[in-house]
Amino acid sequence: MPRRSPEFPERRGKILRIIVSEYIALAAPVPSESIARGYSLGISPATTRHEMARLEEEGYIIRPHTSAGGMPSDKGYRFYVVSLLKELKVSPEDREAIRGVFSQADKEEPEDWARRAVNVLTKTLENMALATLPHAPQCHFRHLHLVGLQEQLLLLILVLAEGQVKKRVVTLDDEVLQEELESSANKMNEAYAGMSRQQIERHKLKLSFLEEQIRQLVTQLMEAEDKQQYEDFYLDGLRHLVSQAEIVENRQISSLVEAIEDRRVLGKLLASLGDISGTRVTIGDENEPEALHGCSVILSKYGVEERKGAIGVIGPMRMHYSRAIPVVDYVSSLMSEMLNKMYG
Numbered sequence: 444m445p446r447r448s449p450e451f452p453e454r455r456g457k458i459l460r461i462i463v464s465e466y467i468a469l470a471a472p473v474p475s476e477s478i479a480r481g482y483s484l485g486i487s488p489a490t491t492r493h494e495m496a497r498l499e500e501e502g503y504i505i506r507p508h509t510s511a512g513g514m515p516s517d518k519g520y521r522f523y524v525v526s527l528l529k530e531l532k533v534s535p536e537d538r539e540a541i542r543g544v545f546s547q548a549d550k551e552e553p554e555d556w557a558r559r560a561v562n563v564l565t566k567t568l569e570n571m572a573l574a575t576l577p578h579a580p581q582c583h584f585r586h587l588h589l590v591g592l593q594e595q596l597l598l599l600i601l602v603l604a605e606g607q608v609k610k611r612v613v614t615l616d617d618e619v620l621q622e623e624l625e626s627s628a629n630k631m632n633e634a635y636a637g638m639s640r641q642q643i644e645r646h647k648l649k650l651s652f653l654e655e656q657i658r659q660l661v662t663q664l665m666e667a668e669d670k671q672q673y674e675d676f677y678l679d680g681l682r683h684l685v686s687q688a689e690i691v692e693n694r695q696i697s698s699l700v701e702a703i704e705d706r707r708v709l710g711k712l713l714a715s716l717g718d719i720s721g722t723r724v725t726i727g728d729e730n731e732p733e734a735l736h737g738c739s740v741i742l743s744k745y746g747v748e749e750r751k752g753a754i755g756v757i758g759p760m761r762m763h764y765s766r767a768i769p770v771v772d773y774v775s776s777l778m779s780e781m782l783n784k785m786y787g
């Protein structure tokens with residue numbers, strides 16, 4: 444996350460934090476008078492107004508008109524989140540409640556844990572939550588079956604090391620004997636066992652024209668599986684997101700709902716985590732899907748070794764970051780802890 448310049452005056456930073464926290468709590472522009480009266484900053488109302496004017500000039504707050512109170516911009520929210528990072532800690536109450544939800548999870552499969560994570564995040568934070576299943580970053584070749592069907596049709600069955608089975612019917616230029624198909628399958632099974640798509644593509648193996656066609660189809664199926672893994676996730680709490688006043692007023696609900704229902708959009712959002720560790724917060728225009736420009740997204744990866752997933756929440760920019768970030772981070776660490784017990 445970008446950090447504020449060391450030249451940013453401490454007094455101005457305190458005022459900006461007050462504006463953001465007050466706006467999060469009240470959803471109303473924060474006037475300079477209420478800051479001067481309600482907080483012991485040791486400065487006059489005139490100085491407070493001056494500092495707010497500077498904050499507006501620098502793009503940290505927005506004021507509908509000169510005499511109006513201030514509202515945080517995307518840049519203001521970003522400053523606020525960065526300034527919170529060293530202070531964030533999950534509360535004992537949230538910790539106990541989350542532990543209670545997962546108390547029986549050791550008797551379940553990881554798929555059920557993802558459901559529990561979505562449920563607890565939605566209820567605790569009253570925002571939309573999502574969670575992917577733990578999976579390998581890349582799928583790996585395990586076994587290939589080639590079965591000749593009638594005339595020039597071939598059934599390709601690809602078994603991946605992670606347990607998925609992919610099937611495709613292929614039309615051949617000429618009829619091929621089953622013995623030849625089995626020979627080609629055995630050749631590839633021996634050469635490609637345990638390999639990722641990239642490893643298969645780099646592997647030098649002398650192939651016939653038909654075998655090269657089959658290899659290309661196998662890598663295409665594996666590439667599609669790698670891309671699809673982030674589109675397989677649990678989602679709940681859309682009602683919380685669309686009920687927020689600022690979402691209703693400033694964004695078209697239809698475009699937001701459409702983007703969320705298009706699982707590829709959120710899949711790309713989850714995939715964008717890449718190999719980062721820790722919890723990531725993206726605010727407003729930092730979110731690549733335009734429909735999410737009025738939202739903030741908190742995402743965290745969880746897992747061990749080759750089994751990793753992601754969880755997070757999507758809410759308005761006026762989100763209670765001081766609670767939401769540590770809760771997401773704690774649920775993520777708890778999921779990693781359980782996976783480590785099962786597979787570590």
